[in-house]
Amino acid sequence: MALYAVDKPLHLTSHDVVEEARRRLSTRRVGHTGTLDPLATGLLLLVTNESTKLVPFLSGEDKEYIAWVSFGATTPTLDAEGPISEEAPVRFDRKDLEAALPRFLEVREQVPPLYSAIKVGGKRAYEAAREGKPLALGPRPVRYLEVELLAFDPEPIPHPIAPSARGWRLAERRGRPVRLPRSLGAYPTAVVRLVVGPGTYVRAFARDLGEMLGTKAFLSGLVRTRVGRVGLERAVALSDLSPEKAIPELDVLPFPVVELSHTEARRVLEGMPLPIPAMGYVTLVDSKRRLLAIAEGDGFKLKIRRVFAREA
Structure with missing residues (x-):
């Protein structure tokens, strides 16, 4: 089993990254835990072989982004793919912008972009x-x-970024370079750090922020800096991806860890429940801290939800 953190390059699709990972890791069983658009960069968490079974347990993790939102225009895709389809005056200042952003903490619903992978009929x-x-x-x-x-x-400026104790921020001096898509014009641009739950489209956030401020807006750049417990600082360039760059499963899984005895481990591998009083999902490991299974507790026993093949 193996997971990998990759810094997705600009203009590649997530599928492009998966295809290259298949070649570099010599396996067809490669997936990811959440798509990044071609015009976004940053952390793409890859799963391979047995770790592909972890996707249902990781795809709901919170994600962190640094977004460049440009005001005064919009595009059909709500990002820098273009072309500009509509323009509108910008009549707000920084104070208005700072007052609008906290309102998103009360937002509970969002209309997805028309250009999205959502299926209807x-x-x-x-x-x-x-x-x-x-x-x-x-x-x-x-x-x-x-x-x-x-x-x-x-206008959009590709500020360098760097990790901090409270997530990634703009770097005053040295930092990780950021590549933005080609500029669609000198539009006033906010750089916003976002932490969002699953299913949140940052392109729709840009649209909605523009509407709050009485104008049009589009996403002119995006970097994903965290997926769950994994930060961009752990990501490797796609060109450097190799089996030696794997991340331990226990560094990624968000659940409490329960170490099992030899007898308990045998029961788990047979799919049998365990009389352990835990609540919610837990990660089950053997005495060597190898991942055995994901289980769910009801306060009285653990029911096995997913068992993983164990190497000798």
Whole structure:
């Protein structure tokens, strides 16, 4: 089993990264825990072989981003793919922007972008939009956990970023370089740090922030800096990906760890419940701290939800 943190390059799709990972890791069984758009960069968490079974337990993790939101225009895809489809005046200042951002902490629903992978009646929303027959997408549950203004510039500026005790921030001096998509114009641009729950589209956040401020807006750049317990600082360049760059499963899984005796481990591998009084999901390991299974407790016993093949 192995997981990998990759810094997705600009312009590649998540599927492109998976295909390259298959070549570099010599396995066809490669997936990821959450798509990044081609015009986004940053952390893409890959799963391989037996670790692909972890996807249902990791895809719901909170994610952290640094987003560049440009005001005064919008595009059909709500990002820098272009072209500009509509412009509007910008009549707010930094104070108005700072007052608007905390309102997202109360938002519970979001209408997804028309260009998204959501299926309605077996049809992808982006396919219908490209055909000129956009689907009617209803609001979906979302969670904004943190929303913080980092900068407000006259145009998109690829500030370097660096990790801190409270997540990634803009770097005053040295930091990780950021690549933004080609600029669509000198539009006033906010740099915002976001921590969001699953299913939240940052492109829709840009659209909604523009509407709050009485103008149009689009996402002119995006870096994902964290997925659950894994930060961008652990990511490797796609060109450096190799089996030696694997991340231990226990560094990624968010559940309490229960170490089992030899007898208990045998019961788990047979799929039998254990009389251990735990609540919620737990990670079960053997005496060598090797992942055996994911189980769910009801306060009286653990029911095995997923068993993993164990190497000799």
